[in-house]
Amino acid sequence: MRHREAIQVYLYQLVHGEQKGLFAFLLLAVLRGISLLYGLGVAVKLGLYRAGILKSHKLPCKVISLGNVTVGGTGKTPTAQRLAATIRDMGYRVVVLNRGYRAGWKGDIGVVSDGKKTYMTVSEAGDEAYLLAKNLPGVPVIIGKDRAVTGDYAVKRFGAEVIILDDGFQHWQLARDLDIVLIDTLNVFGNSFLLPRGTLREPLANLSRAHAFLLTKVDQSSDNARGSLRDTLSHVNPAALVVESIHDPRCFIEIEQWYKGANYQSIGLDTVCQRSVVAFSAIGNPSSFEQTISDLGARVVDAVRYPDHHTYTMAEMQCIMQKAVDKGACALITTEKDAVKIPSEFIHSDRPLPLYVLGIEVKFLAGGDELMRLISDKLKRPTYSSGIAIVPVDKTTTKTDNEIASFRSQ
Numbered sequence: 001m002r003h004r005e006a007i008q009v010y011l012y013q014l015v016h017g018e019q020k021g022l023f024a025f026l027l028l029a030v031l032r033g034i035s036l037l038y039g040l041g042v043a044v045k046l047g048l049y050r051a052g053i054l055k056s057h058k059l060p061c062k063v064i065s066l067g068n069v070t071v072g073g074t075g076k077t078p079t080a081q082r083l084a085a086t087i088r089d090m091g092y093r094v095v096v097l098n099r100g101y102r103a104g105w106k107g108d109i110g111v112v113s114d115g116k117k118t119y120m121t122v123s124e125a126g127d128e129a130y131l132l133a134k135n136l137p138g139v140p141v142i143i144g145k146d147r148a149v150t151g152d153y154a155v156k157r158f159g160a161e162v163i164i165l166d167d168g169f170q171h172w173q174l175a176r177d178l179d180i181v182l183i184d185t186l187n188v189f190g191n192s193f194l195l196p197r198g199t200l201r202e203p204l205a206n207l208s209r210a211h212a213f214l215l216t217k218v219d220q221s222s223d224n225a226r227g228s229l230r231d232t233l234s235h236v237n238p239a240a241l242v243v244e245s246i247h248d249p250r251c252f253i254e255i256e257q258w259y260k261g262a263n264y265q266s267i268g269l270d271t272v273c274q275r276s277v278v279a280f281s282a283i284g285n286p287s288s289f290e291q292t293i294s295d296l297g298a299r300v301v302d303a304v305r306y307p308d309h310h311t312y313t314m315a316e317m318q319c320i321m322q323k324a325v326d327k328g329a330c331a332l333i334t335t336e337k338d339a340v341k342i343p344s345e346f347i348h349s350d351r352p353l354p355l356y357v358l359g360i361e362v363k364f365l366a367g368g369d370e371l372m373r374l375i376s377d378k379l380k381r382p383t384y385s386s387g388i389a390i391v392p393v394d395k396t397t398t399k400t401d402n403e404i405a406s407f408r409s410q
Contacts, residue, residue, distance in 0.1 A: 005307040015191060015198055028197065035197035042194075042202050049172045056175040057148035061155055062162045062379055063176040067169025069207060070190050070199045073284020073308065074182040075216040075247060075362065077128045077337070080166040082362040083375070084132075084139050087162050092379060095154040096136065098129040098166045100143030102309050109153050110143040122340045127309060128166065130340050134261070147174045162379060169210075170201055177378050180371075181210040185221035186288055188229055204236060212241040212371060216362075217288050219246045241374060243367035249292055252356035255339055255347050267356065272331065273297035278324040279333050282310035282341070292358070293333055301327045310341070317346040324353055331356050 013019050014027060048054040064083065068074045080096055088094045100110060103126035112118065112125040113133035122130040125143060133141040140158045144150040147165055151174055154160040165171060169181055183189075190199030207213075213233050218226060230242060251266035258264055276299045279290050286305045294300055304320050306312075324332050332355045334342075339357045347355075364371060 005310060008307050011196070015193065015196075017191075031197040032193070035194040038196070039194045039203065042206075046172065046202075046206070054172075056172055057151070058175045059148075059151045059155055059160075059163065061160050062178075063151070063165065063174060064162065064178045064180065064375070064378070065165040065168035065171070065176040066180050066182060067165070067167055067171075068182045068184075069169065069201050069204065070184075070187075071195065071201060072184075072187070072190075072199060074184040075245075076167055076182055077132060078247065078360065078362050079180075079182060079214065079216075079245070080164050081132055081135055084136055084164050086372075087164075087375070087379070088136075088139055090376075090379070093159050093161045094164065095140045095142060095158050095160040095162075096132055096164045096166055097147050097150050097154065097168075098126070098132065098141060098143050099145055099147070099171075100126045100129055101167075102126050103129065103143055105143060108144055108146065109150055112141040112143055113139075114158070115140045123311070127337055127340050131336055132166070134340070135336075147171050178212070178375065179210050180212045180214055181207060182214045182216055183229065183233075184285060184288075185215050185218050185226055185229060187285060188225070204232070207233065207236045207240075210237055210240050212243060212374065213237075214371075215242065215244045217247060217285075218244040218365065220288055220291055241367060241370055243371045244365040245368070246363050246365065247288070247292065247360045248363040249296065250359045250361050252333070253359055255334075255342065255355045255357055258336075258339055258357045259347065266359070269296050272333070272356075275299065275330045276301045276328055277331050277333050278302045278304065278320065278327065278329045280304035280306075280320050281335050281338050282306035282308060282312075283335055283337055284308050289335055289358075292360075298333075301329055312338075312342050312346075314343045314346055317342060321351060321353060329353065333358055336360075 010019065014024055049056060066076050066080050068076065084094050084096050104124045105120060110120065110125065112120045112129045115138045118133045120130065129141055129143045140154065142150045142154055147168065151163055154163055165176065168176065169179060189204065192198060192200065194200045215226065215229065233240065233242060249269055251269060252271060253264045253266055274297055277293065279293050279300050281289050283289060290300055290303045302323055320332060331353055334355065334357060336357055336359065
């Protein structure tokens with residue numbers, strides 16, 4: 001495990017009470033003090049936006065934000081993928097803006113995909129943006145920390161009619177038409193402390209800004225937990241729509257086939273029923289992924305976990321494979337988010353066992369129809385301005401083209 005990831009794991013265990021001793025006690029006290037300062041900073045900055053001293057940039061198109069109030073996985077990226085595909089199929093020109101977390105690309109505007117061709121590798125784009133580009137034909141994906149800048153570019157370059165902000169609830173620099181907040185029903189609000197003492201990005205009272213709440217993985221949580229969560233949300237924001245969703249497993253794909261794209265051969269979910277498998281992942285909530293595999297009838301004889309966004313080495317993959325062989329497993333199973341970070345030399349090597357990628361789809365349950373009506377209603381309303389012109393896409397365009405430089409100088 002890399003030094004940075006080791007620190008990440010230690011801090012996670014510390015704030016959740018899994019580290020004991022005098023040093024842990026003193027460090028928690030320091031983190032609590034920093035959390036108070038962090039909370040003050042959040043309140044001041046949000047207050048400046050609400051008072052109009054700091055201005056939110058408005059784009060001449062519709063903007064839908066997907067976000068949360070905690071760090072860690074709540075399913076924003078697969079939800080962004082689902083909504084982008086749905087809105088694209090409604091006939092709108094959609095562009096996804098992603099901040100490019102842990103991306104090797106450090107410019108202001110990075111075109112991961114123009115909807116036809118992918119220009120970045122996973123190390124350049126970051127795993128989330130790369131996966132969105134891979135799974136969203138016809139939808140450009142752009143990375144950059146300042147979504148007002150990348151949003152302007154999306155409108156001028158791709159004629160965006162709808163922009164989806166992946167992880168945008170705290171990105172107040174850009175005005176939005178719809179704020180959807182995702183909440184993981186298996187890990188609702190962490191330990192209820194603000195960063196860095198806890199995992200909250202801002203106080204729960206700030207959920208009053210949301211137009212809708214999307215409760216994720218409801219099939220794995222209890223009725224009592226969801227009822228308590230609904231009561232909390234109703235108290236904080238009684239006007240917001242509450243929608244339930246699940247991560248519905250569709251099929252397995254052998255990883256060599258998965259990399260081929262749309263022409264892959266899918267494998268039935270019953271392939272692993274009553275058989276031993278080894279699961280491995282580097283995601284925000286690995287227990288949910290492992291539970292999904294168990295719910296398919298598989299026996300998870302080992303579950304290998306790495307910190308979120310971990311990039312696998314050849315040695316690590318060989319070690320995981322050997323564990324699976326030693327335990328008599330029929331296959332390795334991982335997520336799509338992990339699949340993009342597995343070395344190609346391992347994927348194309350002579351492996352003793354298959355490596356299955358679990359394909360999932362976000363499925364809306366209670367409140368889903370109301371959410372689609374809400375989105376449709378927002379999209380039908382007039383935009384801030386009209387007459388958006390599409391700039392033709394040059395097939396030779398790359399993330400470092402002169403047009404981006406020209407755009408930034410305007």
